[in-house]
Amino acid sequence: MTETLTIRRPDDWHLHLRDGDVLRAVLPESARDFGRAIVMPNLVPPVVTGDDLRAYRDRILQALPEGAEFEPLMTLYLTEDTDPEDVAKAHADGLVTAVKLYPAGATTNSASGVRDIDRVRPVLEKMAEIGLPLCVHGEVTDSTVDIFDRESVFIDRVLEPLRRDMPGLRVIMEHVTTREGVEYVKAGGDDLGATITAHHLVLNRNHLLVGGIRPHYYCLPVAKREIHRLALRAAATSGEGRFFLGTDSAPHPDHAKEAACGCAGCFTATNAMALLATVFDADGALDTLEAFTSLNGPAFYGLSPNEAEMTLEKAAPEGMPEKIDAGEDRITVFDPGFPLTWRVAR
Numbered sequence: 001m002t003e004t005l006t007i008r009r010p011d012d013w014h015l016h017l018r019d020g021d022v023l024r025a026v027l028p029e030s031a032r033d034f035g036r037a038i039v040m041p042n043l044v045p046p047v048v049t050g051d052d053l054r055a056y057r058d059r060i061l062q063a064l065p066e067g068a069e070f071e072p073l074m075t076l077y078l079t080e081d082t083d084p085e086d087v088a089k090a091h092a093d094g095l096v097t098a099v100k101l102y103p104a105g106a107t108t109n110s111a112s113g114v115r116d117i118d119r120v121r122p123v124l125e126k127m128a129e130i131g132l133p134l135c136v137h138g139e140v141t142d143s144t145v146d147i148f149d150r151e152s153v154f155i156d157r158v159l160e161p162l163r164r165d166m167p168g169l170r171v172i173m174e175h176v177t178t179r180e181g182v183e184y185v186k187a188g189g190d191d192l193g194a195t196i197t198a199h200h201l202v203l204n205r206n207h208l209l210v211g212g213i214r215p216h217y218y219c220l221p222v223a224k225r226e227i228h229r230l231a232l233r234a235a236a237t238s239g240e241g242r243f244f245l246g247t248d249s250a251p252h253p254d255h256a257k258e259a260a261c262g263c264a265g266c267f268t269a270t271n272a273m274a275l276l277a278t279v280f281d282a283d284g285a286l287d288t289l290e291a292f293t294s295l296n297g298p299a300f301y302g303l304s305p306n307e308a309e310m311t312l313e314k315a316a317p318e319g320m321p322e323k324i325d326a327g328e329d330r331i332t333v334f335d336p337g338f339p340l341t342w343r344v345a346r
């Protein structure tokens, strides 16, 4: 008999859905397995006002396949011009679930992000007051800091001072990639959480660079040394409430990835749950998969877990596409480089 595992329907606490043809192509991939997702606002131009947010949410809802059980949880892109009152109004209207901090220049479409954290202080104070969490892309952009150190330097230079100054602010360290990040989150209070991607549980920097450069393994924050990957695996499989799944599934067309200057992002929406079940099983941790994918995230955000359930079965996935079509473009589905041993029962 096939071994199975039934868990509450998972959520994705960090997702890029983009817009237009790409939105229509990738949304069904997430809506199939996830009940809710925190939708990142780094469109071109970014989602900066309550009006932008409402319009983007409407476009997502329109692109949803018939009968899909999926709720987009929207985020505002924090800029130095963000108006605290506009944020408070979007919150009062039930439109916004979190605000996203991109240090200017840190990652894809982050040019409008924050250069001087002091300039967004009034917004952060308002968020602390109304209980609206801050999602953080935690990397410094200082060109003198090595790219592999940018997360740990961010913790010391930006995150720790920020949290000390804003005691009531709930913060999520998005896509944590280092042992230092994991330790920082563990040592924090209940107002600190972290998302972990599926791909950072299986990639270290050798996978990215040895034997030829693998553009589909390039994402930000970049995959680090093996000790960091192991720290992430231990955190994800620990069941600890501070760590939860944010796939950071980030579609880019193949021509933009397989290029002399390739874009950062791994597209994992299609197989994230099969990959996670495979990984948790390999670590003898299937009993904590539900906490990581379906319970810890809602608890941190003050929401209930999904009522619906998902059943996984220990068998090779069938019909998993290598690529999906988006208009004229093709998007490569993340290939971990080893066979998946679990799949979502359909």
Ligand SMILES: NC(=O)N[C@@H](CC(=O)O)C(=O)O
Binding pocket: 016, 042, 107, 108, 137, 218, 219, 220, 221, 248, 250, 251, 264, 265, 266
């Ligand atoms: N993770 C990535 O490598 N890319 C993301 C941006 C981000 O989450 O930093 C994207 O929007 O493409």
Ligand SMILES: [Zn+2]
Binding pocket: 107, 137, 174, 175, 220, 221
């Ligand atoms: Zn990011």
Ligand SMILES: [Zn+2]
Binding pocket: 014, 015, 016, 040, 248, 250
């Ligand atoms: Zn992201």
